[in-house]
Amino acid sequence: MKEVLAIGSEISEPPLVTSYQALLQNNDFHSHLKTESIVQEIDLPMIDLCNLQSENREKRRLCAEEIVKAASEWGFFQVLNHGISLELLEEIKREQVKLFRLPFEKKVSSGILNDSYRWGNPAALSVDQFSWSEAFHVPLDKISDEDCSHGEFSSLRESMKNLGMAMSNLGRALADVLVQNLGYSCGNFPKNCDEKTCFLRLNRYPPCPFSRPETGAACGLVSHTDSDYLTILYQDHVGGLQVMKDSRWVAVRPNRNALIVNIGDLFQAWSNDAYKSVEHRVITNAKRERYSIAYFVCPSYDSTIGANAQPSRYRSFTFGEYRKQVQDDVKRTGKKFGLSRFQV
Numbered sequence: 001m002k003e004v005l006a007i008g009s010e011i012s013e014p015p016l017v018t019s020y021q022a023l024l025q026n027n028d029f030h031s032h033l034k035t036e037s038i039v040q041e042i043d044l045p046m047i048d049l050c051n052l053q054s055e056n057r058e059k060r061r062l063c064a065e066e067i068v069k070a071a072s073e074w075g076f077f078q079v080l081n082h083g084i085s086l087e088l089l090e091e092i093k094r095e096q097v098k099l100f101r102l103p104f105e106k107k108v109s110s111g112i113l114n115d116s117y118r119w120g121n122p123a124a125l126s127v128d129q130f131s132w133s134e135a136f137h138v139p140l141d142k143i144s145d146e147d148c149s150h151g152e153f154s155s156l157r158e159s160m161k162n163l164g165m166a167m168s169n170l171g172r173a174l175a176d177v178l179v180q181n182l183g184y185s186c187g188n189f190p191k192n193c194d195e196k197t198c199f200l201r202l203n204r205y206p207p208c209p210f211s212r213p214e215t216g217a218a219c220g221l222v223s224h225t226d227s228d229y230l231t232i233l234y235q236d237h238v239g240g241l242q243v244m245k246d247s248r249w250v251a252v253r254p255n256r257n258a259l260i261v262n263i264g265d266l267f268q269a270w271s272n273d274a275y276k277s278v279e280h281r282v283i284t285n286a287k288r289e290r291y292s293i294a295y296f297v298c299p300s301y302d303s304t305i306g307a308n309a310q311p312s313r314y315r316s317f318t319f320g321e322y323r324k325q326v327q328d329d330v331k332r333t334g335k336k337f338g339l340s341r342f343q344v
């Protein structure tokens with residue numbers, strides 16, 4: 001496969017084929033493609049959030065019950081009437097397309113969006129750790145930085161700011177429901193989550209010539225759980241997100257009116273496993289590129305995350321310790337061990 005990247009080149013694709021050359025030449029890759037089973041497409045539980053604001057107490061109670069049930073049984077759900085306009089979501093998608101069409105060289109080296117461009121998976125040691133994607137990963141407070149404006153991208157900055165604010169409100173409303181359900185007051189949770197610690201990630205999954213979606217190969221984003229409290233995701237119409245349900249992968253049918261919400265590791269620990277942080281991954285498409293945007297609710301690194309209920313299934317740890325353990329594990333083994341490292 002041809003993938004030449006000359007200095008000063010205008011090519012916008014990251015050199016994924018070149019970076020995975022050794023893995024692609026390995027026979028394992030082709031046997032891996034054959035071993036996965038067919039993945040069924042499903043609709044995630046759908047929750048209409050207009051009932052959360054209802055004057056009718058019973059409607060509010062039922063809506064909260066649906067959120068709690070989905071967070072406990074699936075760890076993933078979709079929300080409608082989430083308070084973020086379709087216009088804003090479509091606008092950010094247009095801006096995202098423009099951003100990723102920049103030449104690769106520029107994305108890597110011009111410091112755009114807080115110098116947060118990442119691509120592929122440098123830690124990949126085998127085919128199942130293969131990541132066919134590129135992303136910008138920006139803390140909310142850096143969106144407004146001068147560095148992030150970059151002339152032609154001032155409209156991107158504006159829509160990211162608006163989206164960050166709207167997603168932060170939505171995240172808080174959902175966290176309130178989940179916290180109250182466990183009998184705690186919602187005022188101080190999630191603790192120490194603010195503009196410095198929460199971030200937006202703009203994802204792009206280039207078309208992948210090795211894609212076999214019917215068998216679940218190859219990965220745009222390897223199987224993982226999110227290392228945060230809560231994630232809110234907007235995906236385009238292409239599809240590719242898969243979620244682990246009852247020990248099987250299921251493919252999430254895209255819905256342009258809905259946002260996807262998932263529980264992260266920190267909420268699972270905090271809730272003493274009442275809510276589930278579930279493995280998910282993204283499968284590439286052979287012909288079409290895919291875009292998504294994720295908002296991650298994270299606390300400051302010195303925040304302590306412990307389970308509240310006793311006996312606690314987790315020892316108390318800071319978010320900083322958690323991140324470091326995850327990074328060390330990934331570097332050493334190519335895999336994230338996550339919460340299992342902190343179980344008592």
Ligand SMILES: O=C(O)CCC(=O)C(=O)O
Nearest residue numbers: 201203235241282292294
């Ligand atoms: O792009 C997607 O659908 C999922 C992204 C995701 O899981 C993540 O960024 O952690």
Ligand SMILES: [Fe+2]
Nearest residue numbers: 224225226280
């Ligand atoms: Fe994720």
